[in-house]
Amino acid sequence: MLSEHYENTILGFNYLSLLKGLISLHDNSSTLIIQDEEVSFNNKWCRQIGYLERETLKLLGQQYSIEPLINIDNYLKEQNTVLNLNETMIELCSSPYANLKELARKLPESFASFYREKFETIESDYFDVQFINFLDTLSLKGLNHYGSQEFSKIFNDEVPELVSHGMKSFSHYLESNTMVSKQLHYLLQVMFQSVFSPGKDNFESNYLYISAISPRYEIDYLSLQDDLLYEYRNAGGDIKQTKVEEWGVVDNRLEYILLNSIDGIIHLGNFYYFDYVRDGFPFDHLYDAVSYRSINIECQLDHDYIDLFKNKRIVFGRDSRIGTDFPHWEMQFNASGKLVASYSYADYEGTKPSFYYPHALEDLFNSLIKLLPGLAKADFLSRVKLSQGDDIWHEYPAARKQQLRPFSKFKTQDFYQSSKKKKVSGMIHCGPLRSKSLGLYSYILDVFPLSAR
Numbered sequence: 001m002l003s004e005h006y007e008n009t010i011l012g013f014n015y016l017s018l019l020k021g022l023i024s025l026h027d028n029s030s031t032l033i034i035q036d037e038e039v040s041f042n043n044k045w046c047r048q049i050g051y052l053e054r055e056t057l058k059l060l061g062q063q064y065s066i067e068p069l070i071n072i073d074n075y076l077k078e079q080n081t082v083l084n085l086n087e088t089m090i091e092l093c094s095s096p097y098a099n100l101k102e103l104a105r106k107l108p109e110s111f112a113s114f115y116r117e118k119f120e121t122i123e124s125d126y127f128d129v130q131f132i133n134f135l136d137t138l139s140l141k142g143l144n145h146y147g148s149q150e151f152s153k154i155f156n157d158e159v160p161e162l163v164s165h166g167m168k169s170f171s172h173y174l175e176s177n178t179m180v181s182k183q184l185h186y187l188l189q190v191m192f193q194s195v196f197s198p199g200k201d202n203f204e205s206n207y208l209y210i211s212a213i214s215p216r217y218e219i220d221y222l223s224l225q226d227d228l229l230y231e232y233r234n235a236g237g238d239i240k241q242t243k244v245e246e247w248g249v250v251d252n253r254l255e256y257i258l259l260n261s262i263d264g265i266i267h268l269g270n271f272y273y274f275d276y277v278r279d280g281f282p283f284d285h286l287y288d289a290v291s292y293r294s295i296n297i298e299c300q301l302d303h304d305y306i307d308l309f310k311n312k313r314i315v316f317g318r319d320s321r322i323g324t325d326f327p328h329w330e331m332q333f334n335a336s337g338k339l340v341a342s343y344s345y346a347d348y349e350g351t352k353p354s355f356y357y358p359h360a361l362e363d364l365f366n367s368l369i370k371l372l373p374g375l376a377k378a379d380f381l382s383r384v385k386l387s388q389g390d391d392i393w394h395e396y397p398a399a400r401k402q403q404l405r406p407f408s409k410f411k412t413q414d415f416y417q418s419s420k421k422k423k424v425s426g427m428i429h430c431g432p433l434r435s436k437s438l439g440l441y442s443y444i445l446d447v448f449p450l451s452a453r
Helices: 015-026 051-064 096-106 110-118 124-145 147-155 161-175 179-192 204-211 223-236 353-371 376-381 398-404 433-448
Strands: 005-011 031-035 049-051 074-079 081-085 088-092 216-219 238-241 244-250 253-259 265-273 290-300 314-315 327-333 338-346 385-395 415-417 428-430
Touching: 005 015, 005 385, 005 428, 015 031, 015 253, 031 161, 049 051, 051 433, 081 179, 088 096, 096 110, 096 124, 096 204, 110 161, 110 179, 110 216, 124 147, 124 161, 124 238, 124 385, 124 433, 147 204, 161 204, 179 204, 179 314, 179 376, 179 433, 204 433, 223 253, 253 327, 253 428, 290 353, 290 376, 338 353, 353 376, 353 385, 385 433, 415 428
Parallel strands: 005 031, 005 265, 031 238, 081 314, 265 428
Antiparallel strands: 049 216, 074 216, 081 088, 244 253, 253 265, 290 338, 290 385, 314 327, 327 338
16 A cells, blocks of 8 residues: 655656656655556657766766666667758767768758868867767766856856867857758757757757767667666655546645545645646646647568668658648667657647648658668558657747746746646646756756755
8 A cells, every 4th residue: 555645746657757756765755656557758859868968867876876877878779860851861970070070061051161170180089089078077067057057157158169169150050040950950959859949049059069969879768767666666665557536736736636546545745747748637837839749650661771770860851841730750770670750740739640640651651762762652551550659849939949948937847727727836847848948958957956956
């Protein structure tokens, strides 16, 4: 049986909610995690991370003595990223210098002159070491100064000259507002963040630059979850597979929940929600954002060229699709050659993913045959399986961009009663919206603050 009261109750089961539970137990707070199969938080945004996020998670592990995070490299696999901007294919690898060179070659209007003037005579290994050292410093200082103006200085002003040259050129290119730069800006946002906007911000541009040229990794999140769960249970945390049947809001505070189990009513201290706001959820946000969801597409394929693309993240965008209801899609081939793809669509009221299955299949196949020439469409259609995907993004108007900075007063953690639009205290949102414009990096710093802060 569960206790009748917990200081911290968490709804949602994933490696991030388990991390929240472990930190709660480290602070000597009684903790319950509710595992509801309908509450999912498995976006690619938090399964595919960069070097900065990797090092920040390691430091958190050291701070709270969480072995799986200290040894997070055991769960990571390096992953190349392939960007398709119309007919231009850009492949980014684990070398920051090689990635700069690739961008300069494929997008000459962005980095070509900068590359020739600043980098052609620099040894690639030297730049890579300087860049990685900067990220090591940023991860350490960011963890200790998040939420202060010192954090802004670290991220924008205290950048080594060799690294800052590229940052400034990249930011200037995004500001040029050509169709290709707009397209690149959009794709980098949806790859590394769960929010996007046509607006530009130097803070975000620096993060996108870092994320684009850094080493990238895919997380074996199931193994990481298993090992974090073992640590959580050993530390005395409770977990229950059930659903919340009733929400007890008293005087605008969430005081208790009624579980669909013999445990009945659980009285609450703080309640943390690790998911996006789903249909039927009795609480809401007050944000002027348009949601984009995803369609999951899987298909076992046979083709001689598949080995060239295995374990790479391949993202497609067209300039004609920016601002439309179907702005991008991506795919990956696993070790056995199975295609797993995600197709984005605007999630308007009354929308069902099945409405867009034909549209998704047409776009995906047209992209596939550029990678796998000669692929038979009939063969593809006969094997393909489609379902609702886990990914979600929120589009904000350009004027909101400054408020998406990680330390702005724009509070993405608040919930409101849907019927009364009154804030519900004691209830904290920890879903994708908390990422703001620095992706998983600012999410980690925001949701898992150090005890000393």
